[in-house]
Amino acid sequence: MAETCVKLADFLEGVNKLGIAGHVRPDGDCVGSCMGLYLYVTENYPNIETHVYMEKSKENFDYIKAMDKVENTINDTDFDLFIAVDLSDMDRMAVAGEEFKKAKKTLCIDHHISNTKFGMVNVVVPDASSASEVLYDMLEEDKISHDTATAIYSGIVFDSGVFKYESTSEHTMNIAGKLMSRGVDFQTIIDEGFYEKSYVQNQILGRALLESILLLDGKCIFSAVNESEMIFYGVSPNEMGGIVEQLRLTAGVDVAIFMYEIAHMEYKVSLRSKKYVDCNKVAGYFGGGGHVRAAGCILKGTEHDVVNNLLIHIEQQLKEKGIL
Ligand SMILES: [Mn+2]
Numbered sequence: 001m002a003e004t005c006v007k008l009a010d011f012l013e014g015v016n017k018l019g020i021a022g023h024v025r026p027d028g029d030c031v032g033s034c035m036g037l038y039l040y041v042t043e044n045y046p047n048i049e050t051h052v053y054m055e056k057s058k059e060n061f062d063y064i065k066a067m068d069k070v071e072n073t074i075n076d077t078d079f080d081l082f083i084a085v086d087l088s089d090m091d092r093m094a095v096a097g098e099e100f101k102k103a104k105k106t107l108c109i110d111h112h113i114s115n116t117k118f119g120m121v122n123v124v125v126p127d128a129s130s131a132s133e134v135l136y137d138m139l140e141e142d143k144i145s146h147d148t149a150t151a152i153y154s155g156i157v158f159d160s161g162v163f164k165y166e167s168t169s170e171h172t173m174n175i176a177g178k179l180m181s182r183g184v185d186f187q188t189i190i191d192e193g194f195y196e197k198s199y200v201q202n203q204i205l206g207r208a209l210l211e212s213i214l215l216l217d218g219k220c221i222f223s224a225v226n227e228s229e230m231i232f233y234g235v236s237p238n239e240m241g242g243i244v245e246q247l248r249l250t251a252g253v254d255v256a257i258f259m260y261e262i263a264h265m266e267y268k269v270s271l272r273s274k275k276y277v278d279c280n281k282v283a284g285y286f287g288g289g290g291h292v293r294a295a296g297c298i299l300k301g302t303e304h305d306v307v308n309n310l311l312i313h314i315e316q317q318l319k320e321k322g323i324l
Pocket of ligand 1: 029030111130131159
């Protein structure tokens with residue numbers, strides 16, 4: 001297990017003004033790592049003026065401290081250091097894009113295999129469970145408070161699928177254990193940060209499952225939600241999390257495709273696999289990326305065309321691996 005030995009303290013030396021930003025449509029790891037970093041710095045380095053930038057999240061992370069300090073727009077300039085967390089590509093940065101580029105120093109803390117190393121320094125550990133795990137390794141253990149631990153634990157829980165994805169390692173569990181020793185309320189974090197869904201989220205999940213179809217001899221499952229359905233149920237793009245994972249759990253399936261319309265004939269595609277399909281490779285053909293077992297991309301065309309384009313690559317991989 002590759003761990004980083006780069007320490008955050010080295011980057012904070014001489015810094016008066018710090019910016020922190022994550023990716024668009026923030027998920028649990030994005031929120032956990034951004035807020036974990038924000039809380040750690042504000043608690044241990046009170047003299048540094050620290051700003052954290054994120055898009056509004058519909059998910060319930062109210063139990064994480066200082067969520068009210070998150071800025072949705074950027075008004076400050078002249079940052080000594082800007083840190084991007086859980087962000088694979090500059091194009092996906094939320095809120096802070098231009099100011100990040102203008103900062104004196106930039107640092108990228110991430111775990112995406114597709115990371116483009118856009119920071120001046122890049123701490124990227126592709127086999128880590130989460131950006132929150134990479135962040136943890138950069139911090140001094142005895143300076144991690146209960147509040148910081150809560151944020152980091154949330155990020156790890158979210159991106160490891162509650163400690164079950166392949167990226168979960170002995171090291172991940174050791175970190176989780178150390179965070180538990182800070183008294184984090186792990187039951188609430190797992191319920192509210194991962195499993196809890198709003199009523200409309202459950203409705204759209206139900207709809208997606210009902211309309212799903214099996215393809216490639218039952219090795220692949222597919223479902224899509226179009227714009228008019230999203231309007232009908234009153235769901236927004238950041239409420240679509242978890243659907244692809246439920247599809248993936250279908251018996252006999254190796255790979256799940258879930259997509260929803262983000263503009264007319266333009267789809268946000270999510271891919272998840274169990275053992276065989278390299279999702280990062282499939283998404284990569286279409287300009288996207290992510291991880292081997294979880295990746296995404298954006299594709300234009302009719303629903304039918306988009307699925308067929310994806311299936312060509314998925315079928316090829318399943319055949320190469322002798323599964324079809
Ligand atoms: Mn992540």
